[in-house]
Amino acid sequence: MIKDEKIERHTISVLVDNEAGVLARVIGLFSGRGYNIESLTVAEVDQGEHTSRITVVTTGTPMVIEQIKAQLDRLVPVHKVMDLTVEANAVEREMALVKVAGTGERRVEALRLSDAFRARVIDTTHSSFVFEVTGTPEKIDAFIGLMRPLGLVDVSRTGVVAIARGPEAM
Amino acid sequence: MAAQELTGAEIVIKALVDQGVDTIFGYPGGAVLPIYDALFQQNKIRHILVRHEQGAVHAAEGYARSTGKPGVVLVTSGPGATNAVTGLTDALMDSIPIVCLTGQVATHLIGSDAFQEADTVGITRHCTKHNWLVKSAPELARVMHEAFYVATHGRPGPVVIDIPKDVQFQKAEYTVSPHITHRTYRPKVKGDIEKIKEAVDLIANAKKPMFYTGGGVINSGTVASQLLREFVRLTGYPITSTLMGLGAYPASDKQWLGMLGMHGTYEANNAMHDCDVLINIGARFDDRVTGRLDAFSPGSKKIHVDIDASSINKNVHVDVGIIGDCAHVLEDMLRIWKSKARRPDKAALADWWKQIDLWRERKSLAYKTNDEVIKPQQAIQRLFEMTRGRETYITTEVGQHQMWAAQHFHFDEPNRWMTSGGLGTMGYGMPAAIGAQIAHPDALVVDIAGEASILMNMQELSTAVQFMLPIKIFILNNEYMGMVRQWQQLLHEGRYSHSYSDSLPDFVKLAEAYGATGIRAEKPSELDAALKKMIETPGPVMFDCRVDQLENCYPMIPSGAAHNEMILGDDTDGASVSEEGKMLV
Numbered sequence: 001m002i003k004d005e006k007i008e009r010h011t012i013s014v015l016v017d018n019e020a021g022v023l024a025r026v027i028g029l030f031s032g033r034g035y036n037i038e039s040l041t042v043a044e045v046d047q048g049e050h051t052s053r054i055t056v057v058t059t060g061t062p063m064v065i066e067q068i069k070a071q072l073d074r075l076v077p078v079h080k081v082m083d084l085t086v087e088a089n090a091v092e093r094e095m096a097l098v099k100v101a102g103t104g105e106r107r108v109e110a111l112r113l114s115d116a117f118r119a120r121v122i123d124t125t126h127s128s129f130v131f132e133v134t135g136t137p138e139k140i141d142a143f144i145g146l147m148r149p150l151g152l153v154d155v156s157r158t159g160v161v162a163i164a165r166g167p168e169a170m
Numbered sequence: 171m172a173a174q175e176l177t178g179a180e181i182v183i184k185a186l187v188d189q190g191v192d193t194i195f196g197y198p199g200g201a202v203l204p205i206y207d208a209l210f211q212q213n214k215i216r217h218i219l220v221r222h223e224q225g226a227v228h229a230a231e232g233y234a235r236s237t238g239k240p241g242v243v244l245v246t247s248g249p250g251a252t253n254a255v256t257g258l259t260d261a262l263m264d265s266i267p268i269v270c271l272t273g274q275v276a277t278h279l280i281g282s283d284a285f286q287e288a289d290t291v292g293i294t295r296h297c298t299k300h301n302w303l304v305k306s307a308p309e310l311a312r313v314m315h316e317a318f319y320v321a322t323h324g325r326p327g328p329v330v331i332d333i334p335k336d337v338q339f340q341k342a343e344y345t346v347s348p349h350i351t352h353r354t355y356r357p358k359v360k361g362d363i364e365k366i367k368e369a370v371d372l373i374a375n376a377k378k379p380m381f382y383t384g385g386g387v388i389n390s391g392t393v394a395s396q397l398l399r400e401f402v403r404l405t406g407y408p409i410t411s412t413l414m415g416l417g418a419y420p421a422s423d424k425q426w427l428g429m430l431g432m433h434g435t436y437e438a439n440n441a442m443h444d445c446d447v448l449i450n451i452g453a454r455f456d457d458r459v460t461g462r463l464d465a466f467s468p469g470s471k472k473i474h475v476d477i478d479a480s481s482i483n484k485n486v487h488v489d490v491g492i493i494g495d496c497a498h499v500l501e502d503m504l505r506i507w508k509s510k511a512r513r514p515d516k517a518a519l520a521d522w523w524k525q526i527d528l529w530r531e532r533k534s535l536a537y538k539t540n541d542e543v544i545k546p547q548q549a550i551q552r553l554f555e556m557t558r559g560r561e562t563y564i565t566t567e568v569g570q571h572q573m574w575a576a577q578h579f580h581f582d583e584p585n586r587w588m589t590s591g592g593l594g595t596m597g598y599g600m601p602a603a604i605g606a607q608i609a610h611p612d613a614l615v616v617d618i619a620g621e622a623s624i625l626m627n628m629q630e631l632s633t634a635v636q637f638m639l640p641i642k643i644f645i646l647n648n649e650y651m652g653m654v655r656q657w658q659q660l661l662h663e664g665r666y667s668h669s670y671s672d673s674l675p676d677f678v679k680l681a682e683a684y685g686a687t688g689i690r691a692e693k694p695s696e697l698d699a700a701l702k703k704m705i706e707t708p709g710p711v712m713f714d715c716r717v718d719q720l721e722n723c724y725p726m727i728p729s730g731a732a733h734n735e736m737i738l739g740d741d742t743d744g745a746s747v748s749e750e751g752k753m754l755v
Contacts, residue, residue: 070480
């Protein structure tokens, strides 16, 4: 195939039956066929219907992205596959919990910057904060970057969740 | 009134009967004893006891491919399931509908490393179309029927149902109908009509058209083969097929160019390379077919009909991709072709055939015989000629003999040819022959084998003897893993590393030890009489046919080469394989 095709980043939503092993099927597909996973989030979204929504951010050439969608779509427990990067004008959000340790001026600076990012303090001691910050992955990268010289000790990120704009369901 | 309660094991049997299953292939063990007990107490389902679980799956594949019905396998937990893995992978690669029931340790023992416990759904997730672990008997009937639905709808494939032993004892009502609508899995069979119209336009306007068909036509059923024949004859266009698709179009027809690909004919591969419209029906642009991708049929517009959306644009970019079942799409194509009164371009087609006939004159499958030694091609050609007019089913193992069989045994009907195409599983042929013979007790079933492959599942000869299955195992014995040796000759300067079949058994005595008939032929003059004896002997026969040890299988497209860079058998300078090509398999 054409080898110098551009690598693209796509956010794909997959609605699946919440049955045993469904996540392993999706992950196994990516590892077995050598596709990339940049982030992956999953949780049940409809308890009555037992459906879960998987949001996966992946990279590849346009042909590989098409393959990924077709391969996901043929998994038996998959209801629907939607490429939010192509089919919908989507909003994406990620949440991170960021722990910063320090005292004195660095501590004050961390608190001041967190305010600019609309991060919330959800735990504090005399020598540390845990911030909750929400936004695009880029915004979270930027926040973590700013915290690094101020005593960043730990980060936990959710990975991207995304949804199409407008009134329609997936 | 409430439905009668059955045990899990009884539910399994009832669901099988409701699915129309009359034969299963299996091997008992601790974790499936309740199901074997239920089998013992009924007479609707016949159980064929194999000698190794891999054999059970291949036998079920042979049964499935020769009938178009799903094959059913029953094995125990742990080693029973892991032994089935090769067969399941084989069925996945070749799209064969298989329902494999595996026993599992009791639910409360799962995860405790219990005796004969294996994570069967974990292990088989990658080699099945889908699988289930059934944790309670009330789910069992639904899962059984879902499994048959998934195995046989869309692109067929193997499924596994893992049933813990306590679930086999647990009682539940059996209320489910065998005709289910699946919650999520509803494959599309009708192709997009606009795309089909676009395809018909391309086909009608072609100057140098080429049909390229595959196993999808066989899987779609005999109707698809009939429609294909009608459409191809209506157009007058040339047709080739993959290994998996042989028999969908009659090999005796003048429009047939023979198989294409790595060991395909000169005319088929050159026509693929030079055609201007390529009509792929139910094939998947496999690497054995395409050769070097950037030089594959470079000047053609490509149409691809496939039931699996992920096959389209996977290896080769196509101009018109139609997702649908071959029979449905062919039916629409024919209807549109006729209603628009389409006619092929007669003048252009005549020129195209003139070119093809020049390629045909090259006689790329020709070989030279002598009085001293039997040529493997000659052995297959004589087998073909001596079985003409009979209902004959051919299975093969994997290697040179498999390619020679594909080249020199010609099929006029679908479902008569069973071979391991995608996975290339040595040891496939004898159990597959057993499955085909079970399904067609009065037919002639021949496993064309090599002496190395046949040893991989030799134990199944015992199955054939037990069930009085008159399969014929026709071993082309060259004392080498012939294809490995051929590649070592062409790619590794003749260093035959571990490809000599040392310490071979005496196959005649071995056959006799199993209670079968053994035959040997060493000279061309003995061949016909020995073949006649093989065909006429009522029980299972193993035929040790000593053939030319160093014969190579030609034509051949070396790895990393294009269709128009074939090596032919009478080339004196032999192969040249690029450094890149050596990396390929």
